[in-house]
Amino acid sequence: MAYLVIAAALRRIPGNLEEAARISGPGTARVLGTVTLPLLRPGLLAAFVLTLVANLSDFGIPALIGLPERCTTLTTLVYRYLASSTTSNPLPAVSAIGLVLLVLAVLTVLAQRKLPTGTQLGNEGTSMKLELGAARIPVLVLLWLWVGLICLVPLLALATQALLPAPGVPLTIENLALDNIIRASTSPGAVSGIANSIMLAGGAAACCTVLGLGIALLLTRGTHRSNGPLDVAATLPQALPGLVVAVGWLLIAPMLGIFNTSWVILGAYVMAFMALVVQAVRAPLASVSSTLEEAARTAGATPLRALLDVTARLAVPAAVTGGVVVLLTAVRELTISILLVAPGSQTLGVAIFNLQQSGDYGGASALALLVALVGILGLSATAALANRRVDK
Template sequence: MQSASSSEKVTLLLVVTGATLICGLPLLLLFKTGLTDTTGLNVGPLLEALQNRSVKRALWHSIESSFLSALAATVLGTILALLIGLTNIRAKGLLVFLILLPMMIPPHVTAIAWIQALGPASPVLRWLGLAPELGSTHPLYSREGLVLLLTLQHSPLVFLLTRAALRSFPRELSDAARISGAGAFTMLRRITLPLLGPALLAGFALAFVAALGNFGINALIGIPARYTTLPVLVWRRLASFGPDILPNVAVISVILAFVAFTAILLQSLLQRRMRASLIGLPQDPLAISLGRKRPYIEALIWLLVASVLLLPAASLLATSLVRTYGLPLSLDTLTLENFVEVLWRQTVTLRAFANSTFVAAAAAVLIAGTSLLLGYFLSHRHRAHRRWAEFALTQTEIAFAVPGLVMSIAFILAFIRPLPLVNVSLYGSLWIILLAYLSVFLAVGLKPVAAAFLQMDGSLEDAAKVSGAGFFRRITRVFAPLTAPSAASGAILVFLTAYNEVTVSALLWSTGNETIGTTIFNYEDGGYTTLAAAMSAVVVAATVLIMLAMNVLAKRVPAGTIPWKD
């Protein structure tokens, strides 16, 4: 077997070193700050923090709200996936698009929209005469309200995983059950749900970790409800700027990271016990006929989708079209001044749109390129190459699994001092946000590319080598075209996620380096509700237009390029 070329080794070294610098090193510094002192390992600050009243309360609130919302999201997402994936419901493509849409909307925008939709000052509810009395407590400012919004935000994640698992089932399973006389509910109880066990567990864990690190909903709902979670506690303490603030928030971040790691570890252990091997090629699952019940079930699904999307969207738009929050929407109060303000007059919003577009696009392109190289080495025939690539992969998955606010603290610790040799500080610049995006979202872009490489025949590379193609020519002429759809799919997801996020950038932004997410949050937090609504409406419209444009291109690009299309 021919040894790997020097260009391969150098490329592998650069990829692994880069992943370690942006994923492993910041987290290592975080744990070093939180768990050590000048004498070595010291868990005293950690134990002291766990005894702190506010930390204990925030920890319990984080676990409680994450568990309840993940459980509800798993139930809701699974029911929708089963109905759309296994029955003869009509307009499935449109339903899938609408169900996944909330996942692409930033959590803080979701929170703002629902606050304006259900509050006493809601323009829509006041117009309908259904608004709560002025001065009454907002119905969402409670633990239940927080759990509800987290459920709506993360149930599309479970839906996506469950639907993908259903599509991987061999058709023979359904056929054999029906031939044996099993009804729809018997087949669901005895075959489908047991085989879905690992996917449901993965969906629950993903929803739990996502809720654990969610900042926008936890802040905008939890703070008024006096239901503080760990991400909000970290944000509040970092804003106090005390002399020992970084070590203090590092300890709390370590606690948050431990909870996330524990959830992922339990998921991995349970999945191994629940794993079942399937024989046969995946095919379209059997379409169960709903008979006369189909119109009623379709009506319920469309009612759910409409209530999740239309009510908050209408309230958001209505709030953005009035001069002052709380005014009823009418011809006398109708104005476009808020849109004019955020799109033309406010330099901070224009700068935020430019900054977010740049860092999201740059992160998507760089992650696509890095994923191509790392995916190649993950399927390499040399065991040493695979092990080093797997080492980099593990670091990217940990960086993705850790709550975004924890990674923000880790990056502050890593880059608050000037870089050695060049003596340039990245802290307080747009570049630190870009590096944080690369770290957090690399796993998102890598997964589809790595899966594409694992499906390739090794004879492709052998043929290229026999033809005299070197390493870089093989990458650009053979593997890049074959993995382009997967790389594009990952890049689209990275762009949409990074473009609207607030959790990672909440602690890394500075004046002149605002992002869309931080600007909207600051508007709402500062009491400029109509401006926050106007900017949120623009962001939602931009997200929908991007997704619709991707749908239009679906027929002109290879299958698998558009993440939410079959």
């Protein structure tokens, strides 16, 4: 998440500013410290806020790693309240914890808006190439070691556990088998979780694509005074912890008559992820000149038809890309699902969590490996299509 935000901010830094600094005499390190990093401050701050809010609301990691070691976080505490059979009415305590997380998230976002954000820049020129000289090889090795340790080693460990018949079995070619993967992917719980996740994630992606496209069109082309509140309402859920979203839907689901159904999970998904499509569509639309719509209106089209036939069509690819990201994100989601799960609505993330909690580490690893591979392939394909569209 931090990489994507910071990389996007780096692309917006005009290379001519860095080149002008280099012409004045300073070296690469000084240009980075006095020009690039100050201009990158908004992106760094946004990455910090997003990762802070995301980790405040994360459930899967502290549940799988922290609970066995009696390390409790706010999200796992909420799960304990809801899963406990000794607490007759856990919602007041759960609501209080959700309110604490809500306040923390809102304060973080407000603090980000109050801090100076630096100069607003656009895509002007090509960014300066970073010349490392003799330090290139050591830096490259250190970066690959860091990425390997953080990203690749856990995936290799996951694959190893999925291919071995049981924990502790020596890693040899003779012991490798696909039994865990076949058993985990064909078990009734996994099949139900896969079907529910595909249905809910697909429904959320479709809803978010349509609603996000409409909201982005209103925000970029509309001039009504309600655009400000609409902008806040559409983007605030992105800054809210998933736990807050789930607790909110727990409270309103009985009023809507959808408590203990799949509809409540779908509603929470749409609320949590719609901002992804809005943000994906908003930036491309902001760069599209209104002269195309004016030309359509000159040819006799009504304002609505010009908006739909010209601007909306140009924004559809970005909306579809955002919808794919929503699909891949919702398929593996756990924090919202674990709190809103009902009989018959178990999702893929919940299925993996239940396998892990029951001690079936091979099955959990196999199912998690399949999710990871599908997610990597899906995001890679989405990124490749987005880059191809940008190049065109």
